Amino acid sequence: MNGEDYYIPAAAMAIALAFKLPALRHNWRDPLLRSVCALLTLAGAVFAFAAPPTIAAVNRWTGIANISAPLVYCLITAFSASCLVLMVNWRGGPPEETRRISRRWILGYGTVIATLVVLFALGDTPTERLRDFDTYYANTPYIRQMIAIYLLAHHVAAVVMVSLCWRWSLQVRGWLRAGLVIIVCGYLFNLSYDATKMSAVVARWLGHDLDDLSTFVAPPLASLGALISAIGFVVPLVCQRLWDSWHTWRTYRRLGALWHEVQISAPSGTPSVHMSWWSAAELRVIQRESDIHDGFLHLGPYFDTDHREDAYRRAVATGSDEDTARAVADAAMVAAAVRARSADPEGRVIVASEESVLDTSDGPRDLLGISHALRHSPVVASVRHRAASSAGRP
Structure with missing residues (x-):
């Protein structure tokens, strides 16, 4: 994938965030609105910083070879947490219970992010790798653990999201159900991303070479999954608003x-x-x-x-x-x-x-x-x- 393949989705997320910021300024205390803005911000950041040109630029600016790797892993982990928090707030329930569950997800994935940073600091990655960091350093002490933890955290979030959204979709109707089904489809691509990445890393552990799965197959799956999931989050909000507007105009005409x-x-x-x-x-x-x-x-x-x-x-x-x-x-x-x-x-x-x-x-x-x-x-x-x-x- 070229840089444009990452920057175009990042720009789309930035535009969506720009439309949400005015509402956020006027209603900062709304947890659902905060969750949506956090998700859009992190999704855009993941696409922007995962682009090979950005990876090379960050490595060059900091003077640390492969510093972009833990940065991207941390952003992906934070994005996974934001999806779970958004789903918790979206589904609703007693406010105290919603806050408690959200804090648990944030604390858990915050711990994962801190662990990734520590493991990278302990490891040694002297050779810059823009596209195949995962497989190139799959057997490096501390780095292999960092890669495994990041993939496991992403996989857990994807499994939980698929389970939550699918079960919830069976209980609702209309645009909300359509959005949840779309999110499930998007996260199936994320699960495929995890499968290809894990297969390539485990193959390295076993002395085999399946690097192409990680380098060329996994990135498009991740991009497609993120875009489809974002559409799923947006569809119920936008379509319901359009439906309400159409119903209001229809009432006006019928009167x-x-x-x-x-x-x-x-x-x-x-x-x-x-x-x-x-x-x-x-x-x-x-x-x-x-x-x-x-x-x-x-x-x-x-x-x-x-x-x-x-x-x-x-x-x-x-x-x-x-x-x-x-x-x-x-x-x-x-x-x-x-x-x-x-x-x-x-x-x-x-x-x-x-x-x-x-x-x-x-x-x-x-x-x-x-x-x-x-x-x-x-x-x-x-x-x-x-x-x-x-x-x-x-």
């Missing part, structure tokens, strides 16, 4: 029929609220619901429960379920009230009976049902036509 219907009931001179084009969808939905409820207040004196009861009976007779029949009945009463309000431009009707209040206690779901009935129900269309005719309209 349109009811919103347009009640606009005529607003008294002349009532100031209208103009939302900026960049206004959030959630804010637009809230404003539209507020406008609709204001319209109901203005239409209150014109609500006629006879229209609602008649429309309800007709909707039930045509096979509508209870919720649909109620929505059709309310929509019919709204449509009739709008026509009655239009026929009374001077507002002579100013008192509403107690029965003339539209019940929308179930919230936006009722409004959506009423809006849908206004547009599609033949019962509402019939009531609207009769109300217009009785008001002397064509």
Whole structure:
């Protein structure tokens, strides 16, 4: 693999981290957000420092042959710990238990990192090796232990991640399950990386030569596994946000029929609220619901429960379920009230009976049902036509 094969994923991680930093500044105490940023930082660092050009540069800058080896091993070990901590925080649970498990993983892998540094300091690696350090020094005292410990720590993290994600994926649905399955696929590549590295190192211990597995096969597996796993972490967050945004805009559009219907009931001179084009969808939905409820207040004196009861009976007779029949009945009463309000431009009707209040206690779901009935129900269309005719309209 060339330097570009490492630097491109590192740049992708840096871009993803840049998008997360503003949120981290405003919500530093969120453990899940901190875990995501730590994972992205360490993943980018692993790719950047594992690139052969960076390895050579670090060795040259420090004046210590092969100092990049323990540096990369420590970064990989820290990245493994960050994945486990992120998974613990992502899954959630009692805060104290989550913190305790996270601290254990951090302490355990922190000990591994310290051990790697000590073993490298005790060993002797005078010849610089940019691509085959693992196999070249596989039989060197202290260095062989360093290599074995780093591979074992990475393997344990991969096995735990596959086990946790797979079991969790069987308990959830939707985008979260898709993300967990993707993470499992990514870590299967990491397990393959461990297998090829271990095979090459053990072959060296036994006097054989399988160096190509470590030098040429393992690095692409690690890069692919890291990228797939990162996608798995991102998919539930991004796709769920997109899904929520689409659902909000869909709610906004579906409320349109009811919103347009009640606009005529607003008294002349009532100031209208103009939302900026960049206004959030959630804010637009809230404003539209507020406008609709204001319209109901203005239409209150014109609500006629006879229209609602008649429309309800007709909707039930045509096979509508209870919720649909109620929505059709309310929509019919709204449509009739709008026509009655239009026929009374001077507002002579100013008192509403107690029965003339539209019940929308179930919230936006009722409004959506009423809006849908206004547009599609033949019962509402019939009531609207009769109300217009009785008001002397064509």
